[in-house]
Amino acid sequence: MGRWEPNARERLERAALDLFVEHGYDATTVAAIAERAGLTKSTFFRHFADKREVLFGAPDLLADLLAGAIAAAPPPAPPAACLAAALDAAAAASFTAERRGLARQRRAVVASSSELRERELLKLSRVAAAMAAAFRARGTGDTTARLAAEIGVLAFGLAFESWTEEGNARPFTDIAHETLRDLQASAAALGA
Amino acid sequence: MGRWEPNARERLERAALDLFVEHGYDATTVAAIAERAGLTKSTFFRHFADKREVLFGAPDLLADLLAGAIAAAPPPAPPAACLAAALDAAAAASFTAERRGLARQRRAVVASSSELRERELLKLSRVAAAMAAAFRARGTGDTTARLAAEIGVLAFGLAFESWTEEGNARPFTDIAHETLRDLQASAAALGA
Numbered sequence: 001m002g003r004w005e006p007n008a009r010e011r012l013e014r015a016a017l018d019l020f021v022e023h024g025y026d027a028t029t030v031a032a033i034a035e036r037a038g039l040t041k042s043t044f045f046r047h048f049a050d051k052r053e054v055l056f057g058a059p060d061l062l063a064d065l066l067a068g069a070i071a072a073a074p075p076p077a078p079p080a081a082c083l084a085a086a087l088d089a090a091a092a093a094s095f096t097a098e099r100r101g102l103a104r105q106r107r108a109v110v111a112s113s114s115e116l117r118e119r120e121l122l123k124l125s126r127v128a129a130a131m132a133a134a135f136r137a138r139g140t141g142d143t144t145a146r147l148a149a150e151i152g153v154l155a156f157g158l159a160f161e162s163w164t165e166e167g168n169a170r171p172f173t174d175i176a177h178e179t180l181r182d183l184q185a186s187a188a189a190l191g192a
Numbered sequence: 193m194g195r196w197e198p199n200a201r202e203r204l205e206r207a208a209l210d211l212f213v214e215h216g217y218d219a220t221t222v223a224a225i226a227e228r229a230g231l232t233k234s235t236f237f238r239h240f241a242d243k244r245e246v247l248f249g250a251p252d253l254l255a256d257l258l259a260g261a262i263a264a265a266p267p268p269a270p271p272a273a274c275l276a277a278a279l280d281a282a283a284a285a286s287f288t289a290e291r292r293g294l295a296r297q298r299r300a301v302v303a304s305s306s307e308l309r310e311r312e313l314l315k316l317s318r319v320a321a322a323m324a325a326a327f328r329a330r331g332t333g334d335t336t337a338r339l340a341a342e343i344g345v346l347a348f349g350l351a352f353e354s355w356t357e358e359g360n361a362r363p364f365t366d367i368a369h370e371t372l373r374d375l376q377a378s379a380a381a382l383g384a
Contacts, residue, residue: 125313143350143375144378144382147343147346147375147382150343154342158335182335183335185383186336187379190336190340190376191376191377
């Protein structure tokens with residue numbers, strides 16, 4: 001029971017997403033996830049607080065990651081460079097080639113339920129608030145901080161959508177940087 | 193019971209907001225709101241589907257109003273002019289001098305509860321999605337449509353915050369147009 005299980009977290013994640021796709025999120029129990037992974041419920045709860053955490057990660061994990069990258073960018077970096085650094089940090093942590101299949105499943109599961117879509121929107125609102133706070137802490141004015149954060153969340157969302165499309169083989173960072181450049185061009189046009 | 197009551201909707205709204213501020217949103221019943229307004233529960237339900245609708249309006253009312261103004265702007269109007277028209281439409285419908293006191297109370301009630309704050313964020317997400325769709329319908333590219341919609345929601349939110357501050361006596365439209373210009377300047381800087 002308490003012993004170390006190789007790749008337990010990843011096995012649980014794969015089992016959970018397979019079951020969410022097969023039977024729906026609501027109908028899938030933690031017991032079923034653990035059984036499918038060949039592990040115990042207590043192993044599940046050593047890795048995830050609950051079933052929802054498999055889909056959404058620990059609260060504020062993504063927000064802290066993106067805001068942390070903005071805070072860590074060298075002081076003279078303009079907001080757009082901070083956003084690029086934030087997207088790279090996200091890519092390195094979670095949006096790797098090995099995780100693209102899981103991300104596709106996750107996207108389908110979240111899209112299938114209005115409650116999960118709402119939870120996703122609220123998560124992205126927290127991410128935007130954390131990014132705006134990180135910009136303000138760098139001395140960026142409030143209006144620009146809020147707008148830069150929204151652009152970061154839009155870039156993240158559009159890049160994730162494109163990256164998880166069937167057949168797309170480009171790395172997340174390439175897509176994210178291109179999306180960010182497109183958004184900057186749109187911002188320049190809207191600001192003109 | 194079924195007879196016409198003068199200003200029933202406004203009396204119910206004022207009674208509800210007073211009670212939400214005094215006793216909290218959760219502790220306030222529809223029966224108490226009707227009693228405070230000197231009206232019946234059935235009169236309440238002729239004006240509002242439920243207690244939540246007093247705070248958030250009918251689903252999609254604000255989204256339809258803002259998206260409708262974007263759709264109705266003359267074809268050559270650039271996105272920023274469409275956003276200004278949308279903010280003016282909102283101002284004319286709901287953000288009048290007579291309603292500023294109610295809006296202040298509403299802001300305090302929503303801020304007091306994490307559930308109500310989440311509902312507000314989800315409402316603004318629906319507004320952003322509706323505005324983006326209205327821009328796409330005008331032929332605006334998807335990236336610019338989404339960014340313009342986020343700028344519209346930011347302008348709306350920042351203007352509402354400022355308009356409902358104690359002591360602020362400027363009309364909503366003045367504040368909203370200034371906020372929009374600030375956001376455009378930020379967009380130009382972020383796009384550079």
